[in-house]
Amino acid sequence: EEFLSGLPDVDEDEVLPSLGVLYSLNEKVSLYGSIAKNLERGTGTGVITANPNQQLPPVESEQVEVGAKIALSEELIMTLALFDISRDYEYINEDNFYVSDGVQNHRGVELIFTGAVNDRLTLYGGGYLIDAQVEDLSNQPDAVPANxxxxxxxxxxxxxxxxxxxxxxxxxxxxxxxxxxxxxxxxxxxxxxxxxxxxxxxxxxxxxxxxxxxxxxxxxxxxxxxxxxxxxxxxxxxxxxxx
The missing domain is CATH 2.20.50 (Outer Surface Protein A; domain 2)
Structure with a gap:
């Protein structure tokens, strides 16, 4: 496997709890909340970096979300949510090394709506406003994540x-x-x-x-x-x- 991939094996165990709650206030409004942890394979470094063919450690993330689902009409649904997401950050540093360093945090609000306003008009869309930061970096101050x-x-x-x-x-x-x-x-x-x-x-x-x-x-x-x-x-x- 190592020969085929060019990357070393990584073996790591982690407990990943997940919990979700949904409560209906009435026929039109429901409140929900969730918390979840996730573990995914770290990225393999590319040949253009100063540390090619290395396997970064697994990436841990955690997401907390609370929100409301509102039926504006029989067919038009709106979802409003507050979220807080943290994830290990991978990036190419100033020395051209691809590294796992710091934590990427996303805190914000999201609005989504979809459905028919009437027999002729259908709307769908949404958006988010987010405060994104990369914190706890080794050799530089906190920064805004790329893209x-x-x-x-x-x-x-x-x-x-x-x-x-x-x-x-x-x-x-x-x-x-x-x-x-x-x-x-x-x-x-x-x-x-x-x-x-x-x-x-x-x-x-x-x-x-x-x-x-x-x-x-x-x-x-x-x-x-x-x-x-x-x-x-x-x-x-x-x-x-x-x-």
């Missing part, structure tokens, strides 16, 4: 103009993100807009649907992550058939 925006949200809507014609649109926003742990560079905030439509056609024994859309309608130039450029304006068409 974690403080604020991120999306909203999409689908509207039925008729039984056969639907239009849809959405907006996605991400605040600025750090590129690296020393927090020397950042990725700018960005917002993208998508639009689309679908039209149903009955043709002989086939039910056809013509689907068209434009992603990144405003042709926003942005970095999706420190190593990934966002897609430019993209126009798509599809013809779907059922019989």
């Amino acid at each position: 974690i925006p403080e604020l991120q949200f999306s909203l999409r809507a689908n509207y039925a103009l008729s039984e056969v014609l639907h239009v849809n649109g959405g907006v996605f926003h991400s605040s600025e993100k750090e590129v690296d742990v020393p927090n020397q560079r950042t990725i700018d905030a960005y917002t993208t807009v998508d639009v689309g439509a679908s039209y149903d056609i009955a043709f002989r024994h086939f039910n056809l649907t013509l689907v068209g859309g434009v992603q990144n309608l405003l042709d926003e130039e942005y970095w999706q992550s420190p190593i990934s450029v966002g897609s430019p304006r993209t126009v798509t068409f599809q013809l779907l058939a059922n019989y």
Whole structure:
């Protein structure tokens, strides 16, 4: 196994408790809480680092969450949650060593909603506001973890103009993100807009649907992550058939 993977074996035991509670206040509101610990395999260091082909120790994490599920209507559900997540942090340090050092903490609030507002309009989306920190690092002060925006949200809507014609649109926003742990560079905030439509056609024994859309309608130039450029304006068409 060591020959095949190029990495040494790691053997470690851990007790992983998990507990969840759900309480219904009434037909529309339910409260819940959960706590869980997790253990996952550590990352193997890559060949581009100063310590290639090494197996980092297992990664421990713990998550605590409390929240409420609210039925705004028969088909529109909203979930509001507070969360606190801690996880061992892996990163490439300033000496180009891939290491497990410090603890990554995420504390924040999350809102999710999905469902039909009425017979014509359907909404789905959500977002989070987060305070993310890497703490207890060996050789540097606390920092903001890479590629974690403080604020991120999306909203999409689908509207039925008729039984056969639907239009849809959405907006996605991400605040600025750090590129690296020393927090020397950042990725700018960005917002993208998508639009689309679908039209149903009955043709002989086939039910056809013509689907068209434009992603990144405003042709926003942005970095999706420190190593990934966002897609430019993209126009798509599809013809779907059922019989």
